[in-house]
Amino acid sequence: MAHLLGGIEAGGTKFVCAVGDEDGNVQARIKFPTTTPEETIAQVFAFFDQYQIEALGIGSFGPIDINPDSATYGYITDTPKLAWKNYNFLGALRDHYQIPFVWTTDVNVAAYGEYKKGAGIGKKNILYVTVGTGVGVGYISHGELYSGRSHPEGGHILMHRVEGDDFAGVCPYHGDCLEGIAAGPAVEKRTGKKGYELTPTDDCWQKEAYYLAQACMTYTLTFSPDIIIFGGGVMKQSQLFPMIRTEFLKLMNDYVRVPDLDQYIVHVALGDDAGITGSLLAAATVLA
Incomplete structure (x- = not known):
């Protein structure tokens, strides 16, 4: 029943x-x-x-x-x-x-949904990143929700800046964290427009892709997931994915083996x- x-x-x-x-x-x-x-x-x-x-x-x-x-x-x-x-x-x-x-x-819970019914089907270790109002990270390790003393706060990892990027950041705690310089409110503050109002070729997206690729590198080296799945409003900009993969390849510089990037850095399958x-x-x- x-x-x-x-x-x-x-x-x-x-x-x-x-x-x-x-x-x-x-x-x-x-x-x-x-x-x-x-x-x-x-x-x-x-x-x-x-x-x-x-x-x-x-x-x-x-x-x-x-x-x-x-x-x-x-x-x-x-x-x-x-x-x-x-x-x-x-x-x-x-x-x-x-x-x-x-x-x-x-x-x-979004990570768990993708693990069971979305882009993570058949994978044991799923790293899920939402990029919207904030940046959050969930991790499924060997089929279980991961936690240590507390839950991951992977949206607040510190970023190495693109040369010439002097944007102050929007995180009240850390100016240079991923959330502070790459979440939706950061895109809006940088450009004066919401992400969906920008053209796919706006200069802002190259910076965004670099920071998200840098995050993927950190998550890869720290968690060694089978797949990195991105969700959230900002990631509805489909042009970001090839840009992130290109930047990720440069940053990793062949240091560790990863799956084919088209299957490794992907968009959420279950959407909202x-x-x-x-x-x-x-x-x-x-x-x-």
Whole structure:
């Protein structure tokens, strides 16, 4: 008998909630803006209260506390979204629903969705990078969501600058990190236009490709994944992919062997559904 599961993709700008089955097939969904915790969680409850879900997979914007031994496990911690700072997100859901939960990052559930049903099918080690409002990294290691003391924060690796690039960066913590100089708001601040308003040949994209290629080099040397999958709004610029592969080849300089680059640095296969699909598939892993 099919199980009814819940999934939440909790982003900094919007929440997506869905119910579906253990194969990640969505049966119903709702989307609404991320406002205050009180307003937003009320909408989450209003949606899921209509269904008898058996487990819930949650992928949240962060940073979040994913250490079960920590006093603040389940909290959103030092987020720039001040209303959500030190908010006990998982606790609010646990108080309302007495079911098993998976609690991880929004980018981790997207990685899991791609691993099970997207570009990562057949691969054991999947590195997923979202480049949008921010830059986030999720990693599947030998079929399992990777975490150490906390979850990866691969969007904040420091970058070696393109010569002459004196852009200050938009990250309030690190001017020279990948998120600070290559996320969507950085593209907009550099050019005065949103990414989708720029032409595919705009000079900005060459810098973007160089920084993303540099990130791919770092991730390759650190994690040695089978595939690097890019999602997020910025990566809908399809011209970036050949440019990233070219820059990556130069940067690596034949140091280590990697798969054919057309199959190694790729676009998300599930599109905007990677996260919500992955949250349902994650929920299936904790079914009693």
